[in-house]
Amino acid sequence: MPGITRYGYRDAISGFFEFPTENARSVLPRGFEPVEVHHGTSILAVTVFDFNESEVGEYGEVVYAVIVPPLVRDTRLPKSAFFPWQVATTTKAAREHAIERWHLPHWMNDVKVDFQREKGKTTAKVEADGAPALELVVTDHSWQPVSHLYQSFQKDDSGTYLANILFEGEKSEHEEEAGKIVLHENAFNKDIQISEVFETPFRELWMRNGCQLFDPLAQIEGK
Amino acid sequence: MEAAQKTSNEKPVFSEYDYSNFYYGAGDDPLNLLRPYADWYREARPAGYYLYMEALETAPTTRVRVKDGKTGQVRDLLNLASYNYLGISYRPEVKQAAHDAIEHYGLGASGSPILSGTFDVHEQFQQELARFKDKEAVVLFPTGYSANVGFISALMRSGDTIFLDQYSHASIVDGAILAKSKTVFFRHNNPLDLERKLTGVKGKKLVVVEGVYSMDGDICVLPEILEVAKRHGARILIDEAHSTFLFGPNGRGVAEHFGVDKEVDFHLGTFSKSLGGQGGFVAGSKELCDYVIAFARSRFFSCNLSPVLTAGLLAGLRIAQSEPQLRTKLWSNCAFLRRRFAEEGVDIGKSNSQVMPVMVNHDSRVLQVAEKIQERGLFLNPVTYPAVPKHKSRLRISVSAAHTESELEGAVQTIAGVLREEGICRA
Numbered sequence: 001m002p003g004i005t006r007y008g009y010r011d012a013i014s015g016f017f018e019f020p021t022e023n024a025r026s027v028l029p030r031g032f033e034p035v036e037v038h039h040g041t042s043i044l045a046v047t048v049f050d051f052n053e054s055e056v057g058e059y060g061e062v063v064y065a066v067i068v069p070p071l072v073r074d075t076r077l078p079k080s081a082f083f084p085w086q087v088a089t090t091t092k093a094a095r096e097h098a099i100e101r102w103h104l105p106h107w108m109n110d111v112k113v114d115f116q117r118e119k120g121k122t123t124a125k126v127e128a129d130g131a132p133a134l135e136l137v138v139t140d141h142s143w144q145p146v147s148h149l150y151q152s153f154q155k156d157d158s159g160t161y162l163a164n165i166l167f168e169g170e171k172s173e174h175e176e177e178a179g180k181i182v183l184h185e186n187a188f189n190k191d192i193q194i195s196e197v198f199e200t201p202f203r204e205l206w207m208r209n210g211c212q213l214f215d216p217l218a219q220i221e222g223k
Numbered sequence: 224m225e226a227a228q229k230t231s232n233e234k235p236v237f238s239e240y241d242y243s244n245f246y247y248g249a250g251d252d253p254l255n256l257l258r259p260y261a262d263w264y265r266e267a268r269p270a271g272y273y274l275y276m277e278a279l280e281t282a283p284t285t286r287v288r289v290k291d292g293k294t295g296q297v298r299d300l301l302n303l304a305s306y307n308y309l310g311i312s313y314r315p316e317v318k319q320a321a322h323d324a325i326e327h328y329g330l331g332a333s334g335s336p337i338l339s340g341t342f343d344v345h346e347q348f349q350q351e352l353a354r355f356k357d358k359e360a361v362v363l364f365p366t367g368y369s370a371n372v373g374f375i376s377a378l379m380r381s382g383d384t385i386f387l388d389q390y391s392h393a394s395i396v397d398g399a400i401l402a403k404s405k406t407v408f409f410r411h412n413n414p415l416d417l418e419r420k421l422t423g424v425k426g427k428k429l430v431v432v433e434g435v436y437s438m439d440g441d442i443c444v445l446p447e448i449l450e451v452a453k454r455h456g457a458r459i460l461i462d463e464a465h466s467t468f469l470f471g472p473n474g475r476g477v478a479e480h481f482g483v484d485k486e487v488d489f490h491l492g493t494f495s496k497s498l499g500g501q502g503g504f505v506a507g508s509k510e511l512c513d514y515v516i517a518f519a520r521s522r523f524f525s526c527n528l529s530p531v532l533t534a535g536l537l538a539g540l541r542i543a544q545s546e547p548q549l550r551t552k553l554w555s556n557c558a559f560l561r562r563r564f565a566e567e568g569v570d571i572g573k574s575n576s577q578v579m580p581v582m583v584n585h586d587s588r589v590l591q592v593a594e595k596i597q598e599r600g601l602f603l604n605p606v607t608y609p610a611v612p613k614h615k616s617r618l619r620i621s622v623s624a625a626h627t628e629s630e631l632e633g634a635v636q637t638i639a640g641v642l643r644e645e646g647i648c649r650a
Binding site: 018038040041072077141174175203 | 239240244255256259263387389396399400405407408608612613614615
């Protein structure tokens with residue numbers, strides 16, 4: 001049984017986008033409900049990582065997730081919780097590692113992730129099957145060191161799982177509506193109603209020079 | 224579970240969380256969230272959340288006696304927090320009317336408006352209010368909240384589509400939820416985004432806007448929104464909670480201000496803002512009002528407005544109509560305050576009304592700033608996430624016609640002084 005799993009990253013950028021609750025429900029398994037930002041509107045969280053330290057070396061990763069209610073227990077309250085329904089990596093080793101350890105649903109081919117860093121702004125371009133899949137632009141605000149707990153849920157044929165993830169590093173978070181996403185017509189985005197996703201994130205998060213600390217995956221009941 | 228153990232041992236500071244963290248819980252017991260919320264609130268309250276719900280011991284005039292939520296000490300403060308935009312609620316004529324009514328009717332209506340709860344004073348108030356709004360009829364509701372919830376759910380159905388400004392008041396959103404219609408949000412005050420959202424939508428469509436948006440104090444760009452809505456065959460509802468009795472040549476609201484009063488399909492308003500009372504209304508054709516009376520559940524399953532309150536509102540309505548100088552004074556006060564804030568480098572966002580947000584834009588410091596300002600003699604409310612976006616925290620000011628320029632100048636000096644000390648506005 002492994003202990004804490006550590007992933008170090010240079011950058012992790014994330015945008016929270018409004019999209020229809022009916023779309024959110026279509027990608028969530030039974031037993032999970034999306035958090036609504038407005039009635040009928042849920043949250044698509046798109047995160048792109050530039051990992052520089054892990055058990056499987058350096059790699060890039062893109063995660064599509066729906067924000068869901070956290071599991072409130074007698075421990076520290078998480079900042080929020082998410083259900084990733086599609087994860088893609090730049091290497092086969094990273095993909096196999098994540099499937100084996102975290103039961104995460106994956107895009108089964110390598111993707112290409114290109115980070116373009118400018119002052120106050122980072123753009124991540126992702127290609128899948130040799131064609132553009134998405135471009136995510138996230139801008140910064142004030143930076144501060146943080147240690148935030150998040151919850152990630154997974155579900156497959158073997159059960160329902162929860163991973164407690166501690167995000168540590170420098171963080172910028174804001175709602176200035178300065179970022180952007182472009183989702184291309186690509187099989188990578190087949191589960192998203194592209195025309196219904198707000199192109200501007202209502203919240204932008206940027207973590208840098210930090211790490212993710214994963215507790216061992218825990219099987220849970222009641223979902 | 225090493226990381227979890229580590230995190231549970233490290234107690235996070237209260238400012239890492241806010242109300243939004245305690246909205247959703249998992250598990251089978253709805254009480255699961257009470258303990259984590261109580262633990263958080265125990266720290267948050269003395270750190271500044273006590274500034275909410277501080278008790279007033281006097282009428283909401285321009286000076287109020289407020290019981291400090293932290294110390295319990297009662298202090299005399301300049302009131303920049305109450306709506307009461309025309310300073311009407313405590314006028315002698317209003318108090319006398321309410322006094323006479325309680326002698327005549329007793330305390331309450333003691334019944335639903337569709338059964339035994341309608342009194343002659345309700346009918347008289349409805350008639351005079353309809354004349355004021357230049358409409359055939361008016362329907363009264365017990366609160367502004369119930370007016371929006373009741374009206375929207377009375378009119379719209381499952382399969383219909385309701386288009387809401389993203390900054391819509393909770394009562395509008397809740398009305399759409401209760402209607403079980405599809406809800407589509409468009410970008411705040413953005414006709415282009417509304418156009419995009421309306422395009423291709425079939426069936427019954429309702430666009431809902433507000434005359435003045437209560438957190439930013441900006442006025443709806445009504446002519447542009449109307450043009451888009453009409454072109455797409457959508458009906459339009461305007462909630463004039465913060466604009467009735469204030470805007471337009473006769474004070475009817477923002478629709479009158481823009482000269483499009485007749486083009487707006489549905490008009491809602493409240494009595495809790497400019498009249499400083501309580502209640503809401505729908506104004507329109509007699510056919511519309513008859514339908515609303517029959518189908519607005521929030522109204523007919525509630526007790527009617529108290530006849531005492533209604534008598535006071537009737538007196539207030541007559542003052543609002545007969546003393547247009549109150550509006551003139553209010554706009555003069557607003558112009559003065561806007562100019563002085565600009566001179567002092569205080570950011571009030573896009574406000575062009577009597578609601579002025581003093582932008583602090585520091586979520587972790589807005590409570591301390593508000594605390595400091597209150598200690599120096601001003602009563603106003605901090606507004607933080609999730610009521611407004613992250614990093615858009617502010618102090619909300621409600622300007623009244625009853626304020627003197629001298630009082631407002633004192634407020635500017637205090638606010639600008641604290642913001643300068645905190646490095647939030649320029650020296």
